[in-house]
Amino acid sequence: MGTATLERQEVKQASPNKTKKPLVLAAIMLAMFMAAIEATIVSTAMPAIAADLGGFSLYSWVFSSYLLMNAVTVLIYGKLSDLFGRKPILTFGIIVFLIGSLLCGMATSIEMLIVFRFIQGFGAGAVMPIASTIVGDMYTKEERAKIQGYLSSVWGISAILGPAIGGLLVQYVSWRFVFWVNIPLGILAIIGLYLFLHEGVEKKKHSIDYAGAGLLFVSVSSFMLVMVEGGVRWEWISAPVFSLISLSLITFIFFILQEKRAKDPMMPFDIWQERSILIANTTSLTTGVMLIGISSFLPAFVQGVMERPPIVAGFTLTTMSIGWPIAAMIAGRLLLKIGFRTTSIIGGVALILGSIIFMTLSPDDGPVWAAFGSFMIGVGMGFSTTAFIVSIQSTVPWQKRGVATASNMFMRTLGSTIGAALLGGILNSRIQEHLRENGALDQFSLDSTTLLLNEEQRNQLTESMRVLLQDGLTSALQTVYLVVAGFAVISFLLILLLPKKNEENGNS
Template identity: 90%
Template structure:
């Protein structure tokens, strides 16, 4: 294993040039800010997008399509960065992300938007893991804990600006601009990386695990379709659902076999033998489900049920991303004093407290109480994710740091992908059930819920119909938040399994 100093020299020299760490860090933070702003703005704008383009039944697919491509590509980008260097892979990812963003803003239907989100997600898979990996390369373990706190502050800034800008654009300009505001940020990040990041990479022939990436895509996408459409478009015991479950299981089995025999596997299973990595990645899966459950559906609750404008809905999400960086900066200092496990346990407790608030949330509580729950979830994520990343990067050498960091990002993204599909499926089936119970399933469909997300259309509904639809949405979202609470408990139990000695 090479020493930290020699690792930093290896990435800092290329053809006599030296990496300028402050400028590279600034470029990385810009790239991360671009991705972070996208997450908060789109969540805030989604009710307006659904009201304009229609298709509430496809609401969760706008998130799922982005997350699916992100999940499938994050591992292969991590592996490619270990083989060919961080710089070219990150720049490629940013360019694809920007192309996807431009196309998303030009969408004229919900189906078109979902397709362009696939492209955007294809690029996004490179941004977060490789940006974090570059930090792992440039800084020592002690420096890393502090720098991870700085990187997490990007989420706080984007959280304050994202929903506010998103709400203003939706209200006064057009939702299309929420996809276009990050274009200048991406261009500046690319310029910074080209000018100031210099790597000395050993050139040799590499084999790329395309088969592994393809099998993972088939497995995850099949499972996701089942979770979104099962019980809504198809019965759970219907032939299409059973066929897709079989395809998902077979593809995943083949993926494991492929990874064990591949020369350069996309997911080297030997890193999972480290108990700290195994637990950190497993917990990231469950917290990923929680994260998407809150960020995807909270704006719909605030706008559709509480009848508040997009700016207020954005505020309730903003507090999550304010809590996250504050907790991450504190965690960066605590890590070296009390260890990874204790710091992570603090995060696990905060996740449970936040989920309890959401589980008991009612329309009468108002957006301020929803914002408190959101803040607690952010605190939990800040403590746990910072601990996980620093722990993982301290466990593996440079040659595996890219894929090890990506494996953690992959599990969180996979959790969000499955969560968007699973919780979206719960939401859709619960609303359908409510309409059926009240005998209005002929008059109103699942897509009728979009009427609540537009103030003008909502006011055109009769008092009884509006109340009926709002009751249905409230009941469905409360069921979603019960599921979120279950995943919070699972996350806490997993954290307790982290090794005590570090």
């Protein structure tokens, strides 16, 4: 069966009753914008939330709880969308996300907020992969490349609007509206999906792999719990860490055994036998580490070392989200002319150039140079991720497209979670080593570095204290960026392993 025939059949299967593509695309972009803006808008509001609710020691869990549930559910939703269709599963995800958002805005303690963020993340796991999968269903390969560029632009717009909207709501209304602003967007997205998306899902009795879903959930949850709390709440060599890692490994082995014998497996391992999918997913893991390395620690460098205000630190990160959609739109046009592999290689080169800028970044370079490095990382991500998604969706049939798309996003989220723990540990140990070398451990602790992030507290430090802390933060961040550069090189080498000729006719 030829590529064109397969594409026509799949588009027909996905939309038999004259699905109104532009209106469905608008609904999908609304849903994606709702989930994308959540990251930037909550980051902006968190200082105000922490000041109101207290519990600063649990600050990171407000983000980790959302990320954790997002990661552990993404594959499950991908598979369910292949079984029951995209519309009901995406609608369910949006509704759960909106319930979580409503509750988050009503939280009266940081513990309550963390629980409600779990609910929000539980719904968010459905939004990104299924939105991208619907595009894969509705459009042919030629159209798909261009439309993925439009979807990527959602991230750029949310990155620019998120901090602005968050800042205005916190300053003039209340931080609670940061969560409630999602509700009208989600309702509009649901209405759009129900009115304009018509799917031709084959009616048959499905055997749902509940055991596989449960084992995957326990395995990933326990592993991510170690990543988030290891070295913070528990020592790396301790009973809780050892127990959770053992639980994660045992349940993962049982998950693999379960998937091999399940009639309708949650994760069909045969998709990983496709070389292009295996390479794309492995590279997404390494670029996920890079992504969290830049976005988590760049503001600390700009505020603490360059002594610039938070708004400037925000600008240096925003350029990444501007470079990403621009590159994604260019990649969409290039894919059909030069192929997935060459487009991905361009992205790999941009990632290396961006990481070199960060590796050599000094306090004297200024925020504009840091912003350029951030922009180059965004360009690299735009080229590579667009090529990966379109390549994956062109390699598998409709029945596996949901879980194949979700597997790629799962690997990137997993990479970010591993990266947050790995790079955070490197940062802390380097700062501690610097303080020890300068005999300042009795005077300062790791937490003293936060004094640099507040202008008022920084100005109260003596010149020698300030220089000591800034030198420690600078050398620690340069070590972090050296590791990020290492992951950029690994990502580039992996991209070179992509097949030169893409199998364009899937499993036909």
